[in-house]
Amino acid sequence: MLPLFFDAQISTVVESWKADKDLKSATLSFCVIDTKTGEIVAELNSHQYVIPASTQKVITTGAALGTLGAGYRYSTKIYHTGTFSKETGVINGDIIIYGTGDPTLQSENFTKDTNQVTDKWAQVLKEKGVKEIKGKIIGDASFFDRSIPGNWIWADINNYFGVAPCGLSYNDNKFKIIYTSKEAGSKATVEKTIPAYCNSTICINSNVIAKGTEDDAFVYGDPFSYTKEVAGKIPPNKSNFEVEAALPDPALLCAEKFSNSLKKAGIKYNSKLIESNYKKSDSTITKQLLHSHWSPSLDRIIFYTNLKSNNHYCETILRSVGRGSMYLGIDAVKNYWQKKGLDVSELFMVDGSGLSRANTVTTNFQASLLNKIYNDSSLYKIFNASLPVAGKSGSMSNIGKGKLIENNMRAKTGYINRARGYCGYVKSKSGKDLAFSVLFNNYNCSAKDAKVKIEKFLVELGEL
Known part of the structure; x- marks a missing residue:
């Protein structure tokens, strides 16, 4: 971990990361840009490839606004x-x-x-x-x-967050498996699926146990098949408990x-x-x-794409940019940002939403992209409105409560296994509008603990 330079106000946080045994072998990166001057305020490993998770959505949705336009309608x-x-x-x-x-x-x-x-x-x-x-x-x-990204993993592609986009999507391309669970340790019972097909039946092979307090059930199998395998845990003593899965044929x-x-x-x-x-x-x-x-209109769709981190919407938008093709969409997104003056050698895309761990990007690229959007009057207002607000909305609702960044920071969050990050904008104490990206990969702690470690950095950004 080789720091390039950073403001003294966040140096304490960076030093704590360096001394943290959970981050000893992790990849940590951030880049902060003053949107008025375009100057880098602080950075750490900002040209190193890291996995963006759902922060990738800012790349896709920003390019879609620029190419298709906010008023685009399907x-x-x-x-x-x-x-x-x-x-x-x-x-x-x-x-x-x-x-x-x-x-x-x-x-x-x-x-x-x-x-x-x-x-x-x-x-x-x-x-x-x-x-x-x-x-x-x-x-x-x-x-x-009719495809899903080849780098999506088996544990994702049949669940609601891994549904395939479709030329004729319907019902968010997902259905609900309704369970009843009894005492802890017993096998949960499938009651029905909603919605049901008229002339076809979805077969659910279930091995779901009543245990714990969370929905920890996952759906497996060919995403286009009518046979689904469900395994994992749901809370005991529940009726009408919903597990969401990918529709085989929207x-x-x-x-x-x-x-x-x-x-x-x-x-x-x-x-x-x-x-x-x-x-x-x-x-x-x-x-x-x-x-x-x-x-x-597209601006409304992008609002929910970023606020709720909707993978289905984002993968659909990518194909729309590519006239129906995911691969042409990736090329179009990269070409758009290249024409805006960004170094796309710092971006490797295999999907639009960031669900794949094969995506890589640099925090310099993301912060620079956000800076470009900030200084484009045709994009910024609509794009910024789609980002969750610290302490108020979406996946930022529990970040920065009672701190200066509450209601002063908007950011897209990202999380997949051992990859967590944030990128967006903050109005700092000194009145600066800053664009930032911070990404953690391969930390040796829980996702919750990684969130706490990054939140300290986000809070200090507000104090700059």
């Missing part, structure tokens, strides 16, 4: 093939729900009631005179490649929910002709547009 379009007779109300053809990646369809962050967004779509078709559909109802997710669920909405609207269809599609369709097939649904 479209979901409902087409019909074949013919539609307004006299009889019959569509002799298929209904296609064509998604472009909108992650907000029936998302818990944007849906405040139990009504399905598909109910509104069905009403539109009814108002257009549709009475019967002779063909299929197809949830078309072909706009995105596009099919969307199509089935739409069919249910058609039934409620009195529109006939064949319940056996409902399917999803993930392959590029034949462009020669003639389609007629029936309805266009538009998502909330």
Whole structure:
């Protein structure tokens, strides 16, 4: 651990890190920049590669605001093939729900009631005179490649925080496994899954034990399979205890929910002709547009992406920047920041959200990126509003309470196994607006203890 230079006010913290046996073999890095002058106020190992965890989201969301724009909206379009007779109300053809990646369809962050967004779509078709559909109802997710980052680990990819983005996302691409647990040491019982598919059944092979006080149950298996293995622990003596897992086929669920909405609207269809599609369709097939649904604007989606550290939203945004491709999205993000004058040799991306430990970045890169955003009037206000506030919101709600940084620091937090960090902005005691990044890797203590060690540094930033 070789310090380059740092202000005397935080030297005590740095010295305590150097003497801490839990950090003896850890990688510690930080960089602090004065946003008015662009000068580095303090740094430590700031050009060394470290794992960013979810602080990676500032890289992806910042580039998305700059390339797609704050007002960008996703479209979901409902087409019909074949013919539609307004006299009889019959569509002799298929209904296609064509998604472009909108992650907000029936998302818990944007849906405040139990009504399905598909109910509104069905009403539109009814108002257009549709009475019967002779063909299929197809949830078309072909706009995105159907994949998950190859570097995501087995323990993540079937859980709610590791869901795959989808060209036609629905219900946050997750479902709930409802458990009942009894006395400590007994095996918990699966009661049901919500939501359920109409024509397919998700098979849950569960070995979950009633023990402890936390949700420590994890879901394993092929994320696109209908068979899920669940193991771990949930608290004893609980009813309706929820464990969230990745949906195997969000596009099919969307199509089935739409069919249910058609039934409620009195529109006939064949319940056996409902399917999803993930392959590029034949462009020669003639389609007629029936309805266009538009998502909330990108600035609202990014607000929840950073505030709640939503991996699904962030991976969706990355593919949107890449016109449906994760790999093209990574290239586009790096090209954007390179054109802004950043040294992208200090950035190695394999995903957009930071879930993979294969991502690496330098704190110099992150702090410099934040400085660029601060000095870009088209980005800063919207981007800054998406960051959790110290002592007030999101994953920063318990940081800096009663200290100067409370309500004066906004930061994106990050945590995966043995990697924790923070990056954002702080208004210091002397009136300086500082951009900062601090990342810890491979510490030999609990995540909670690592948080405490970093918090001391964050508090001192406010005193500069």
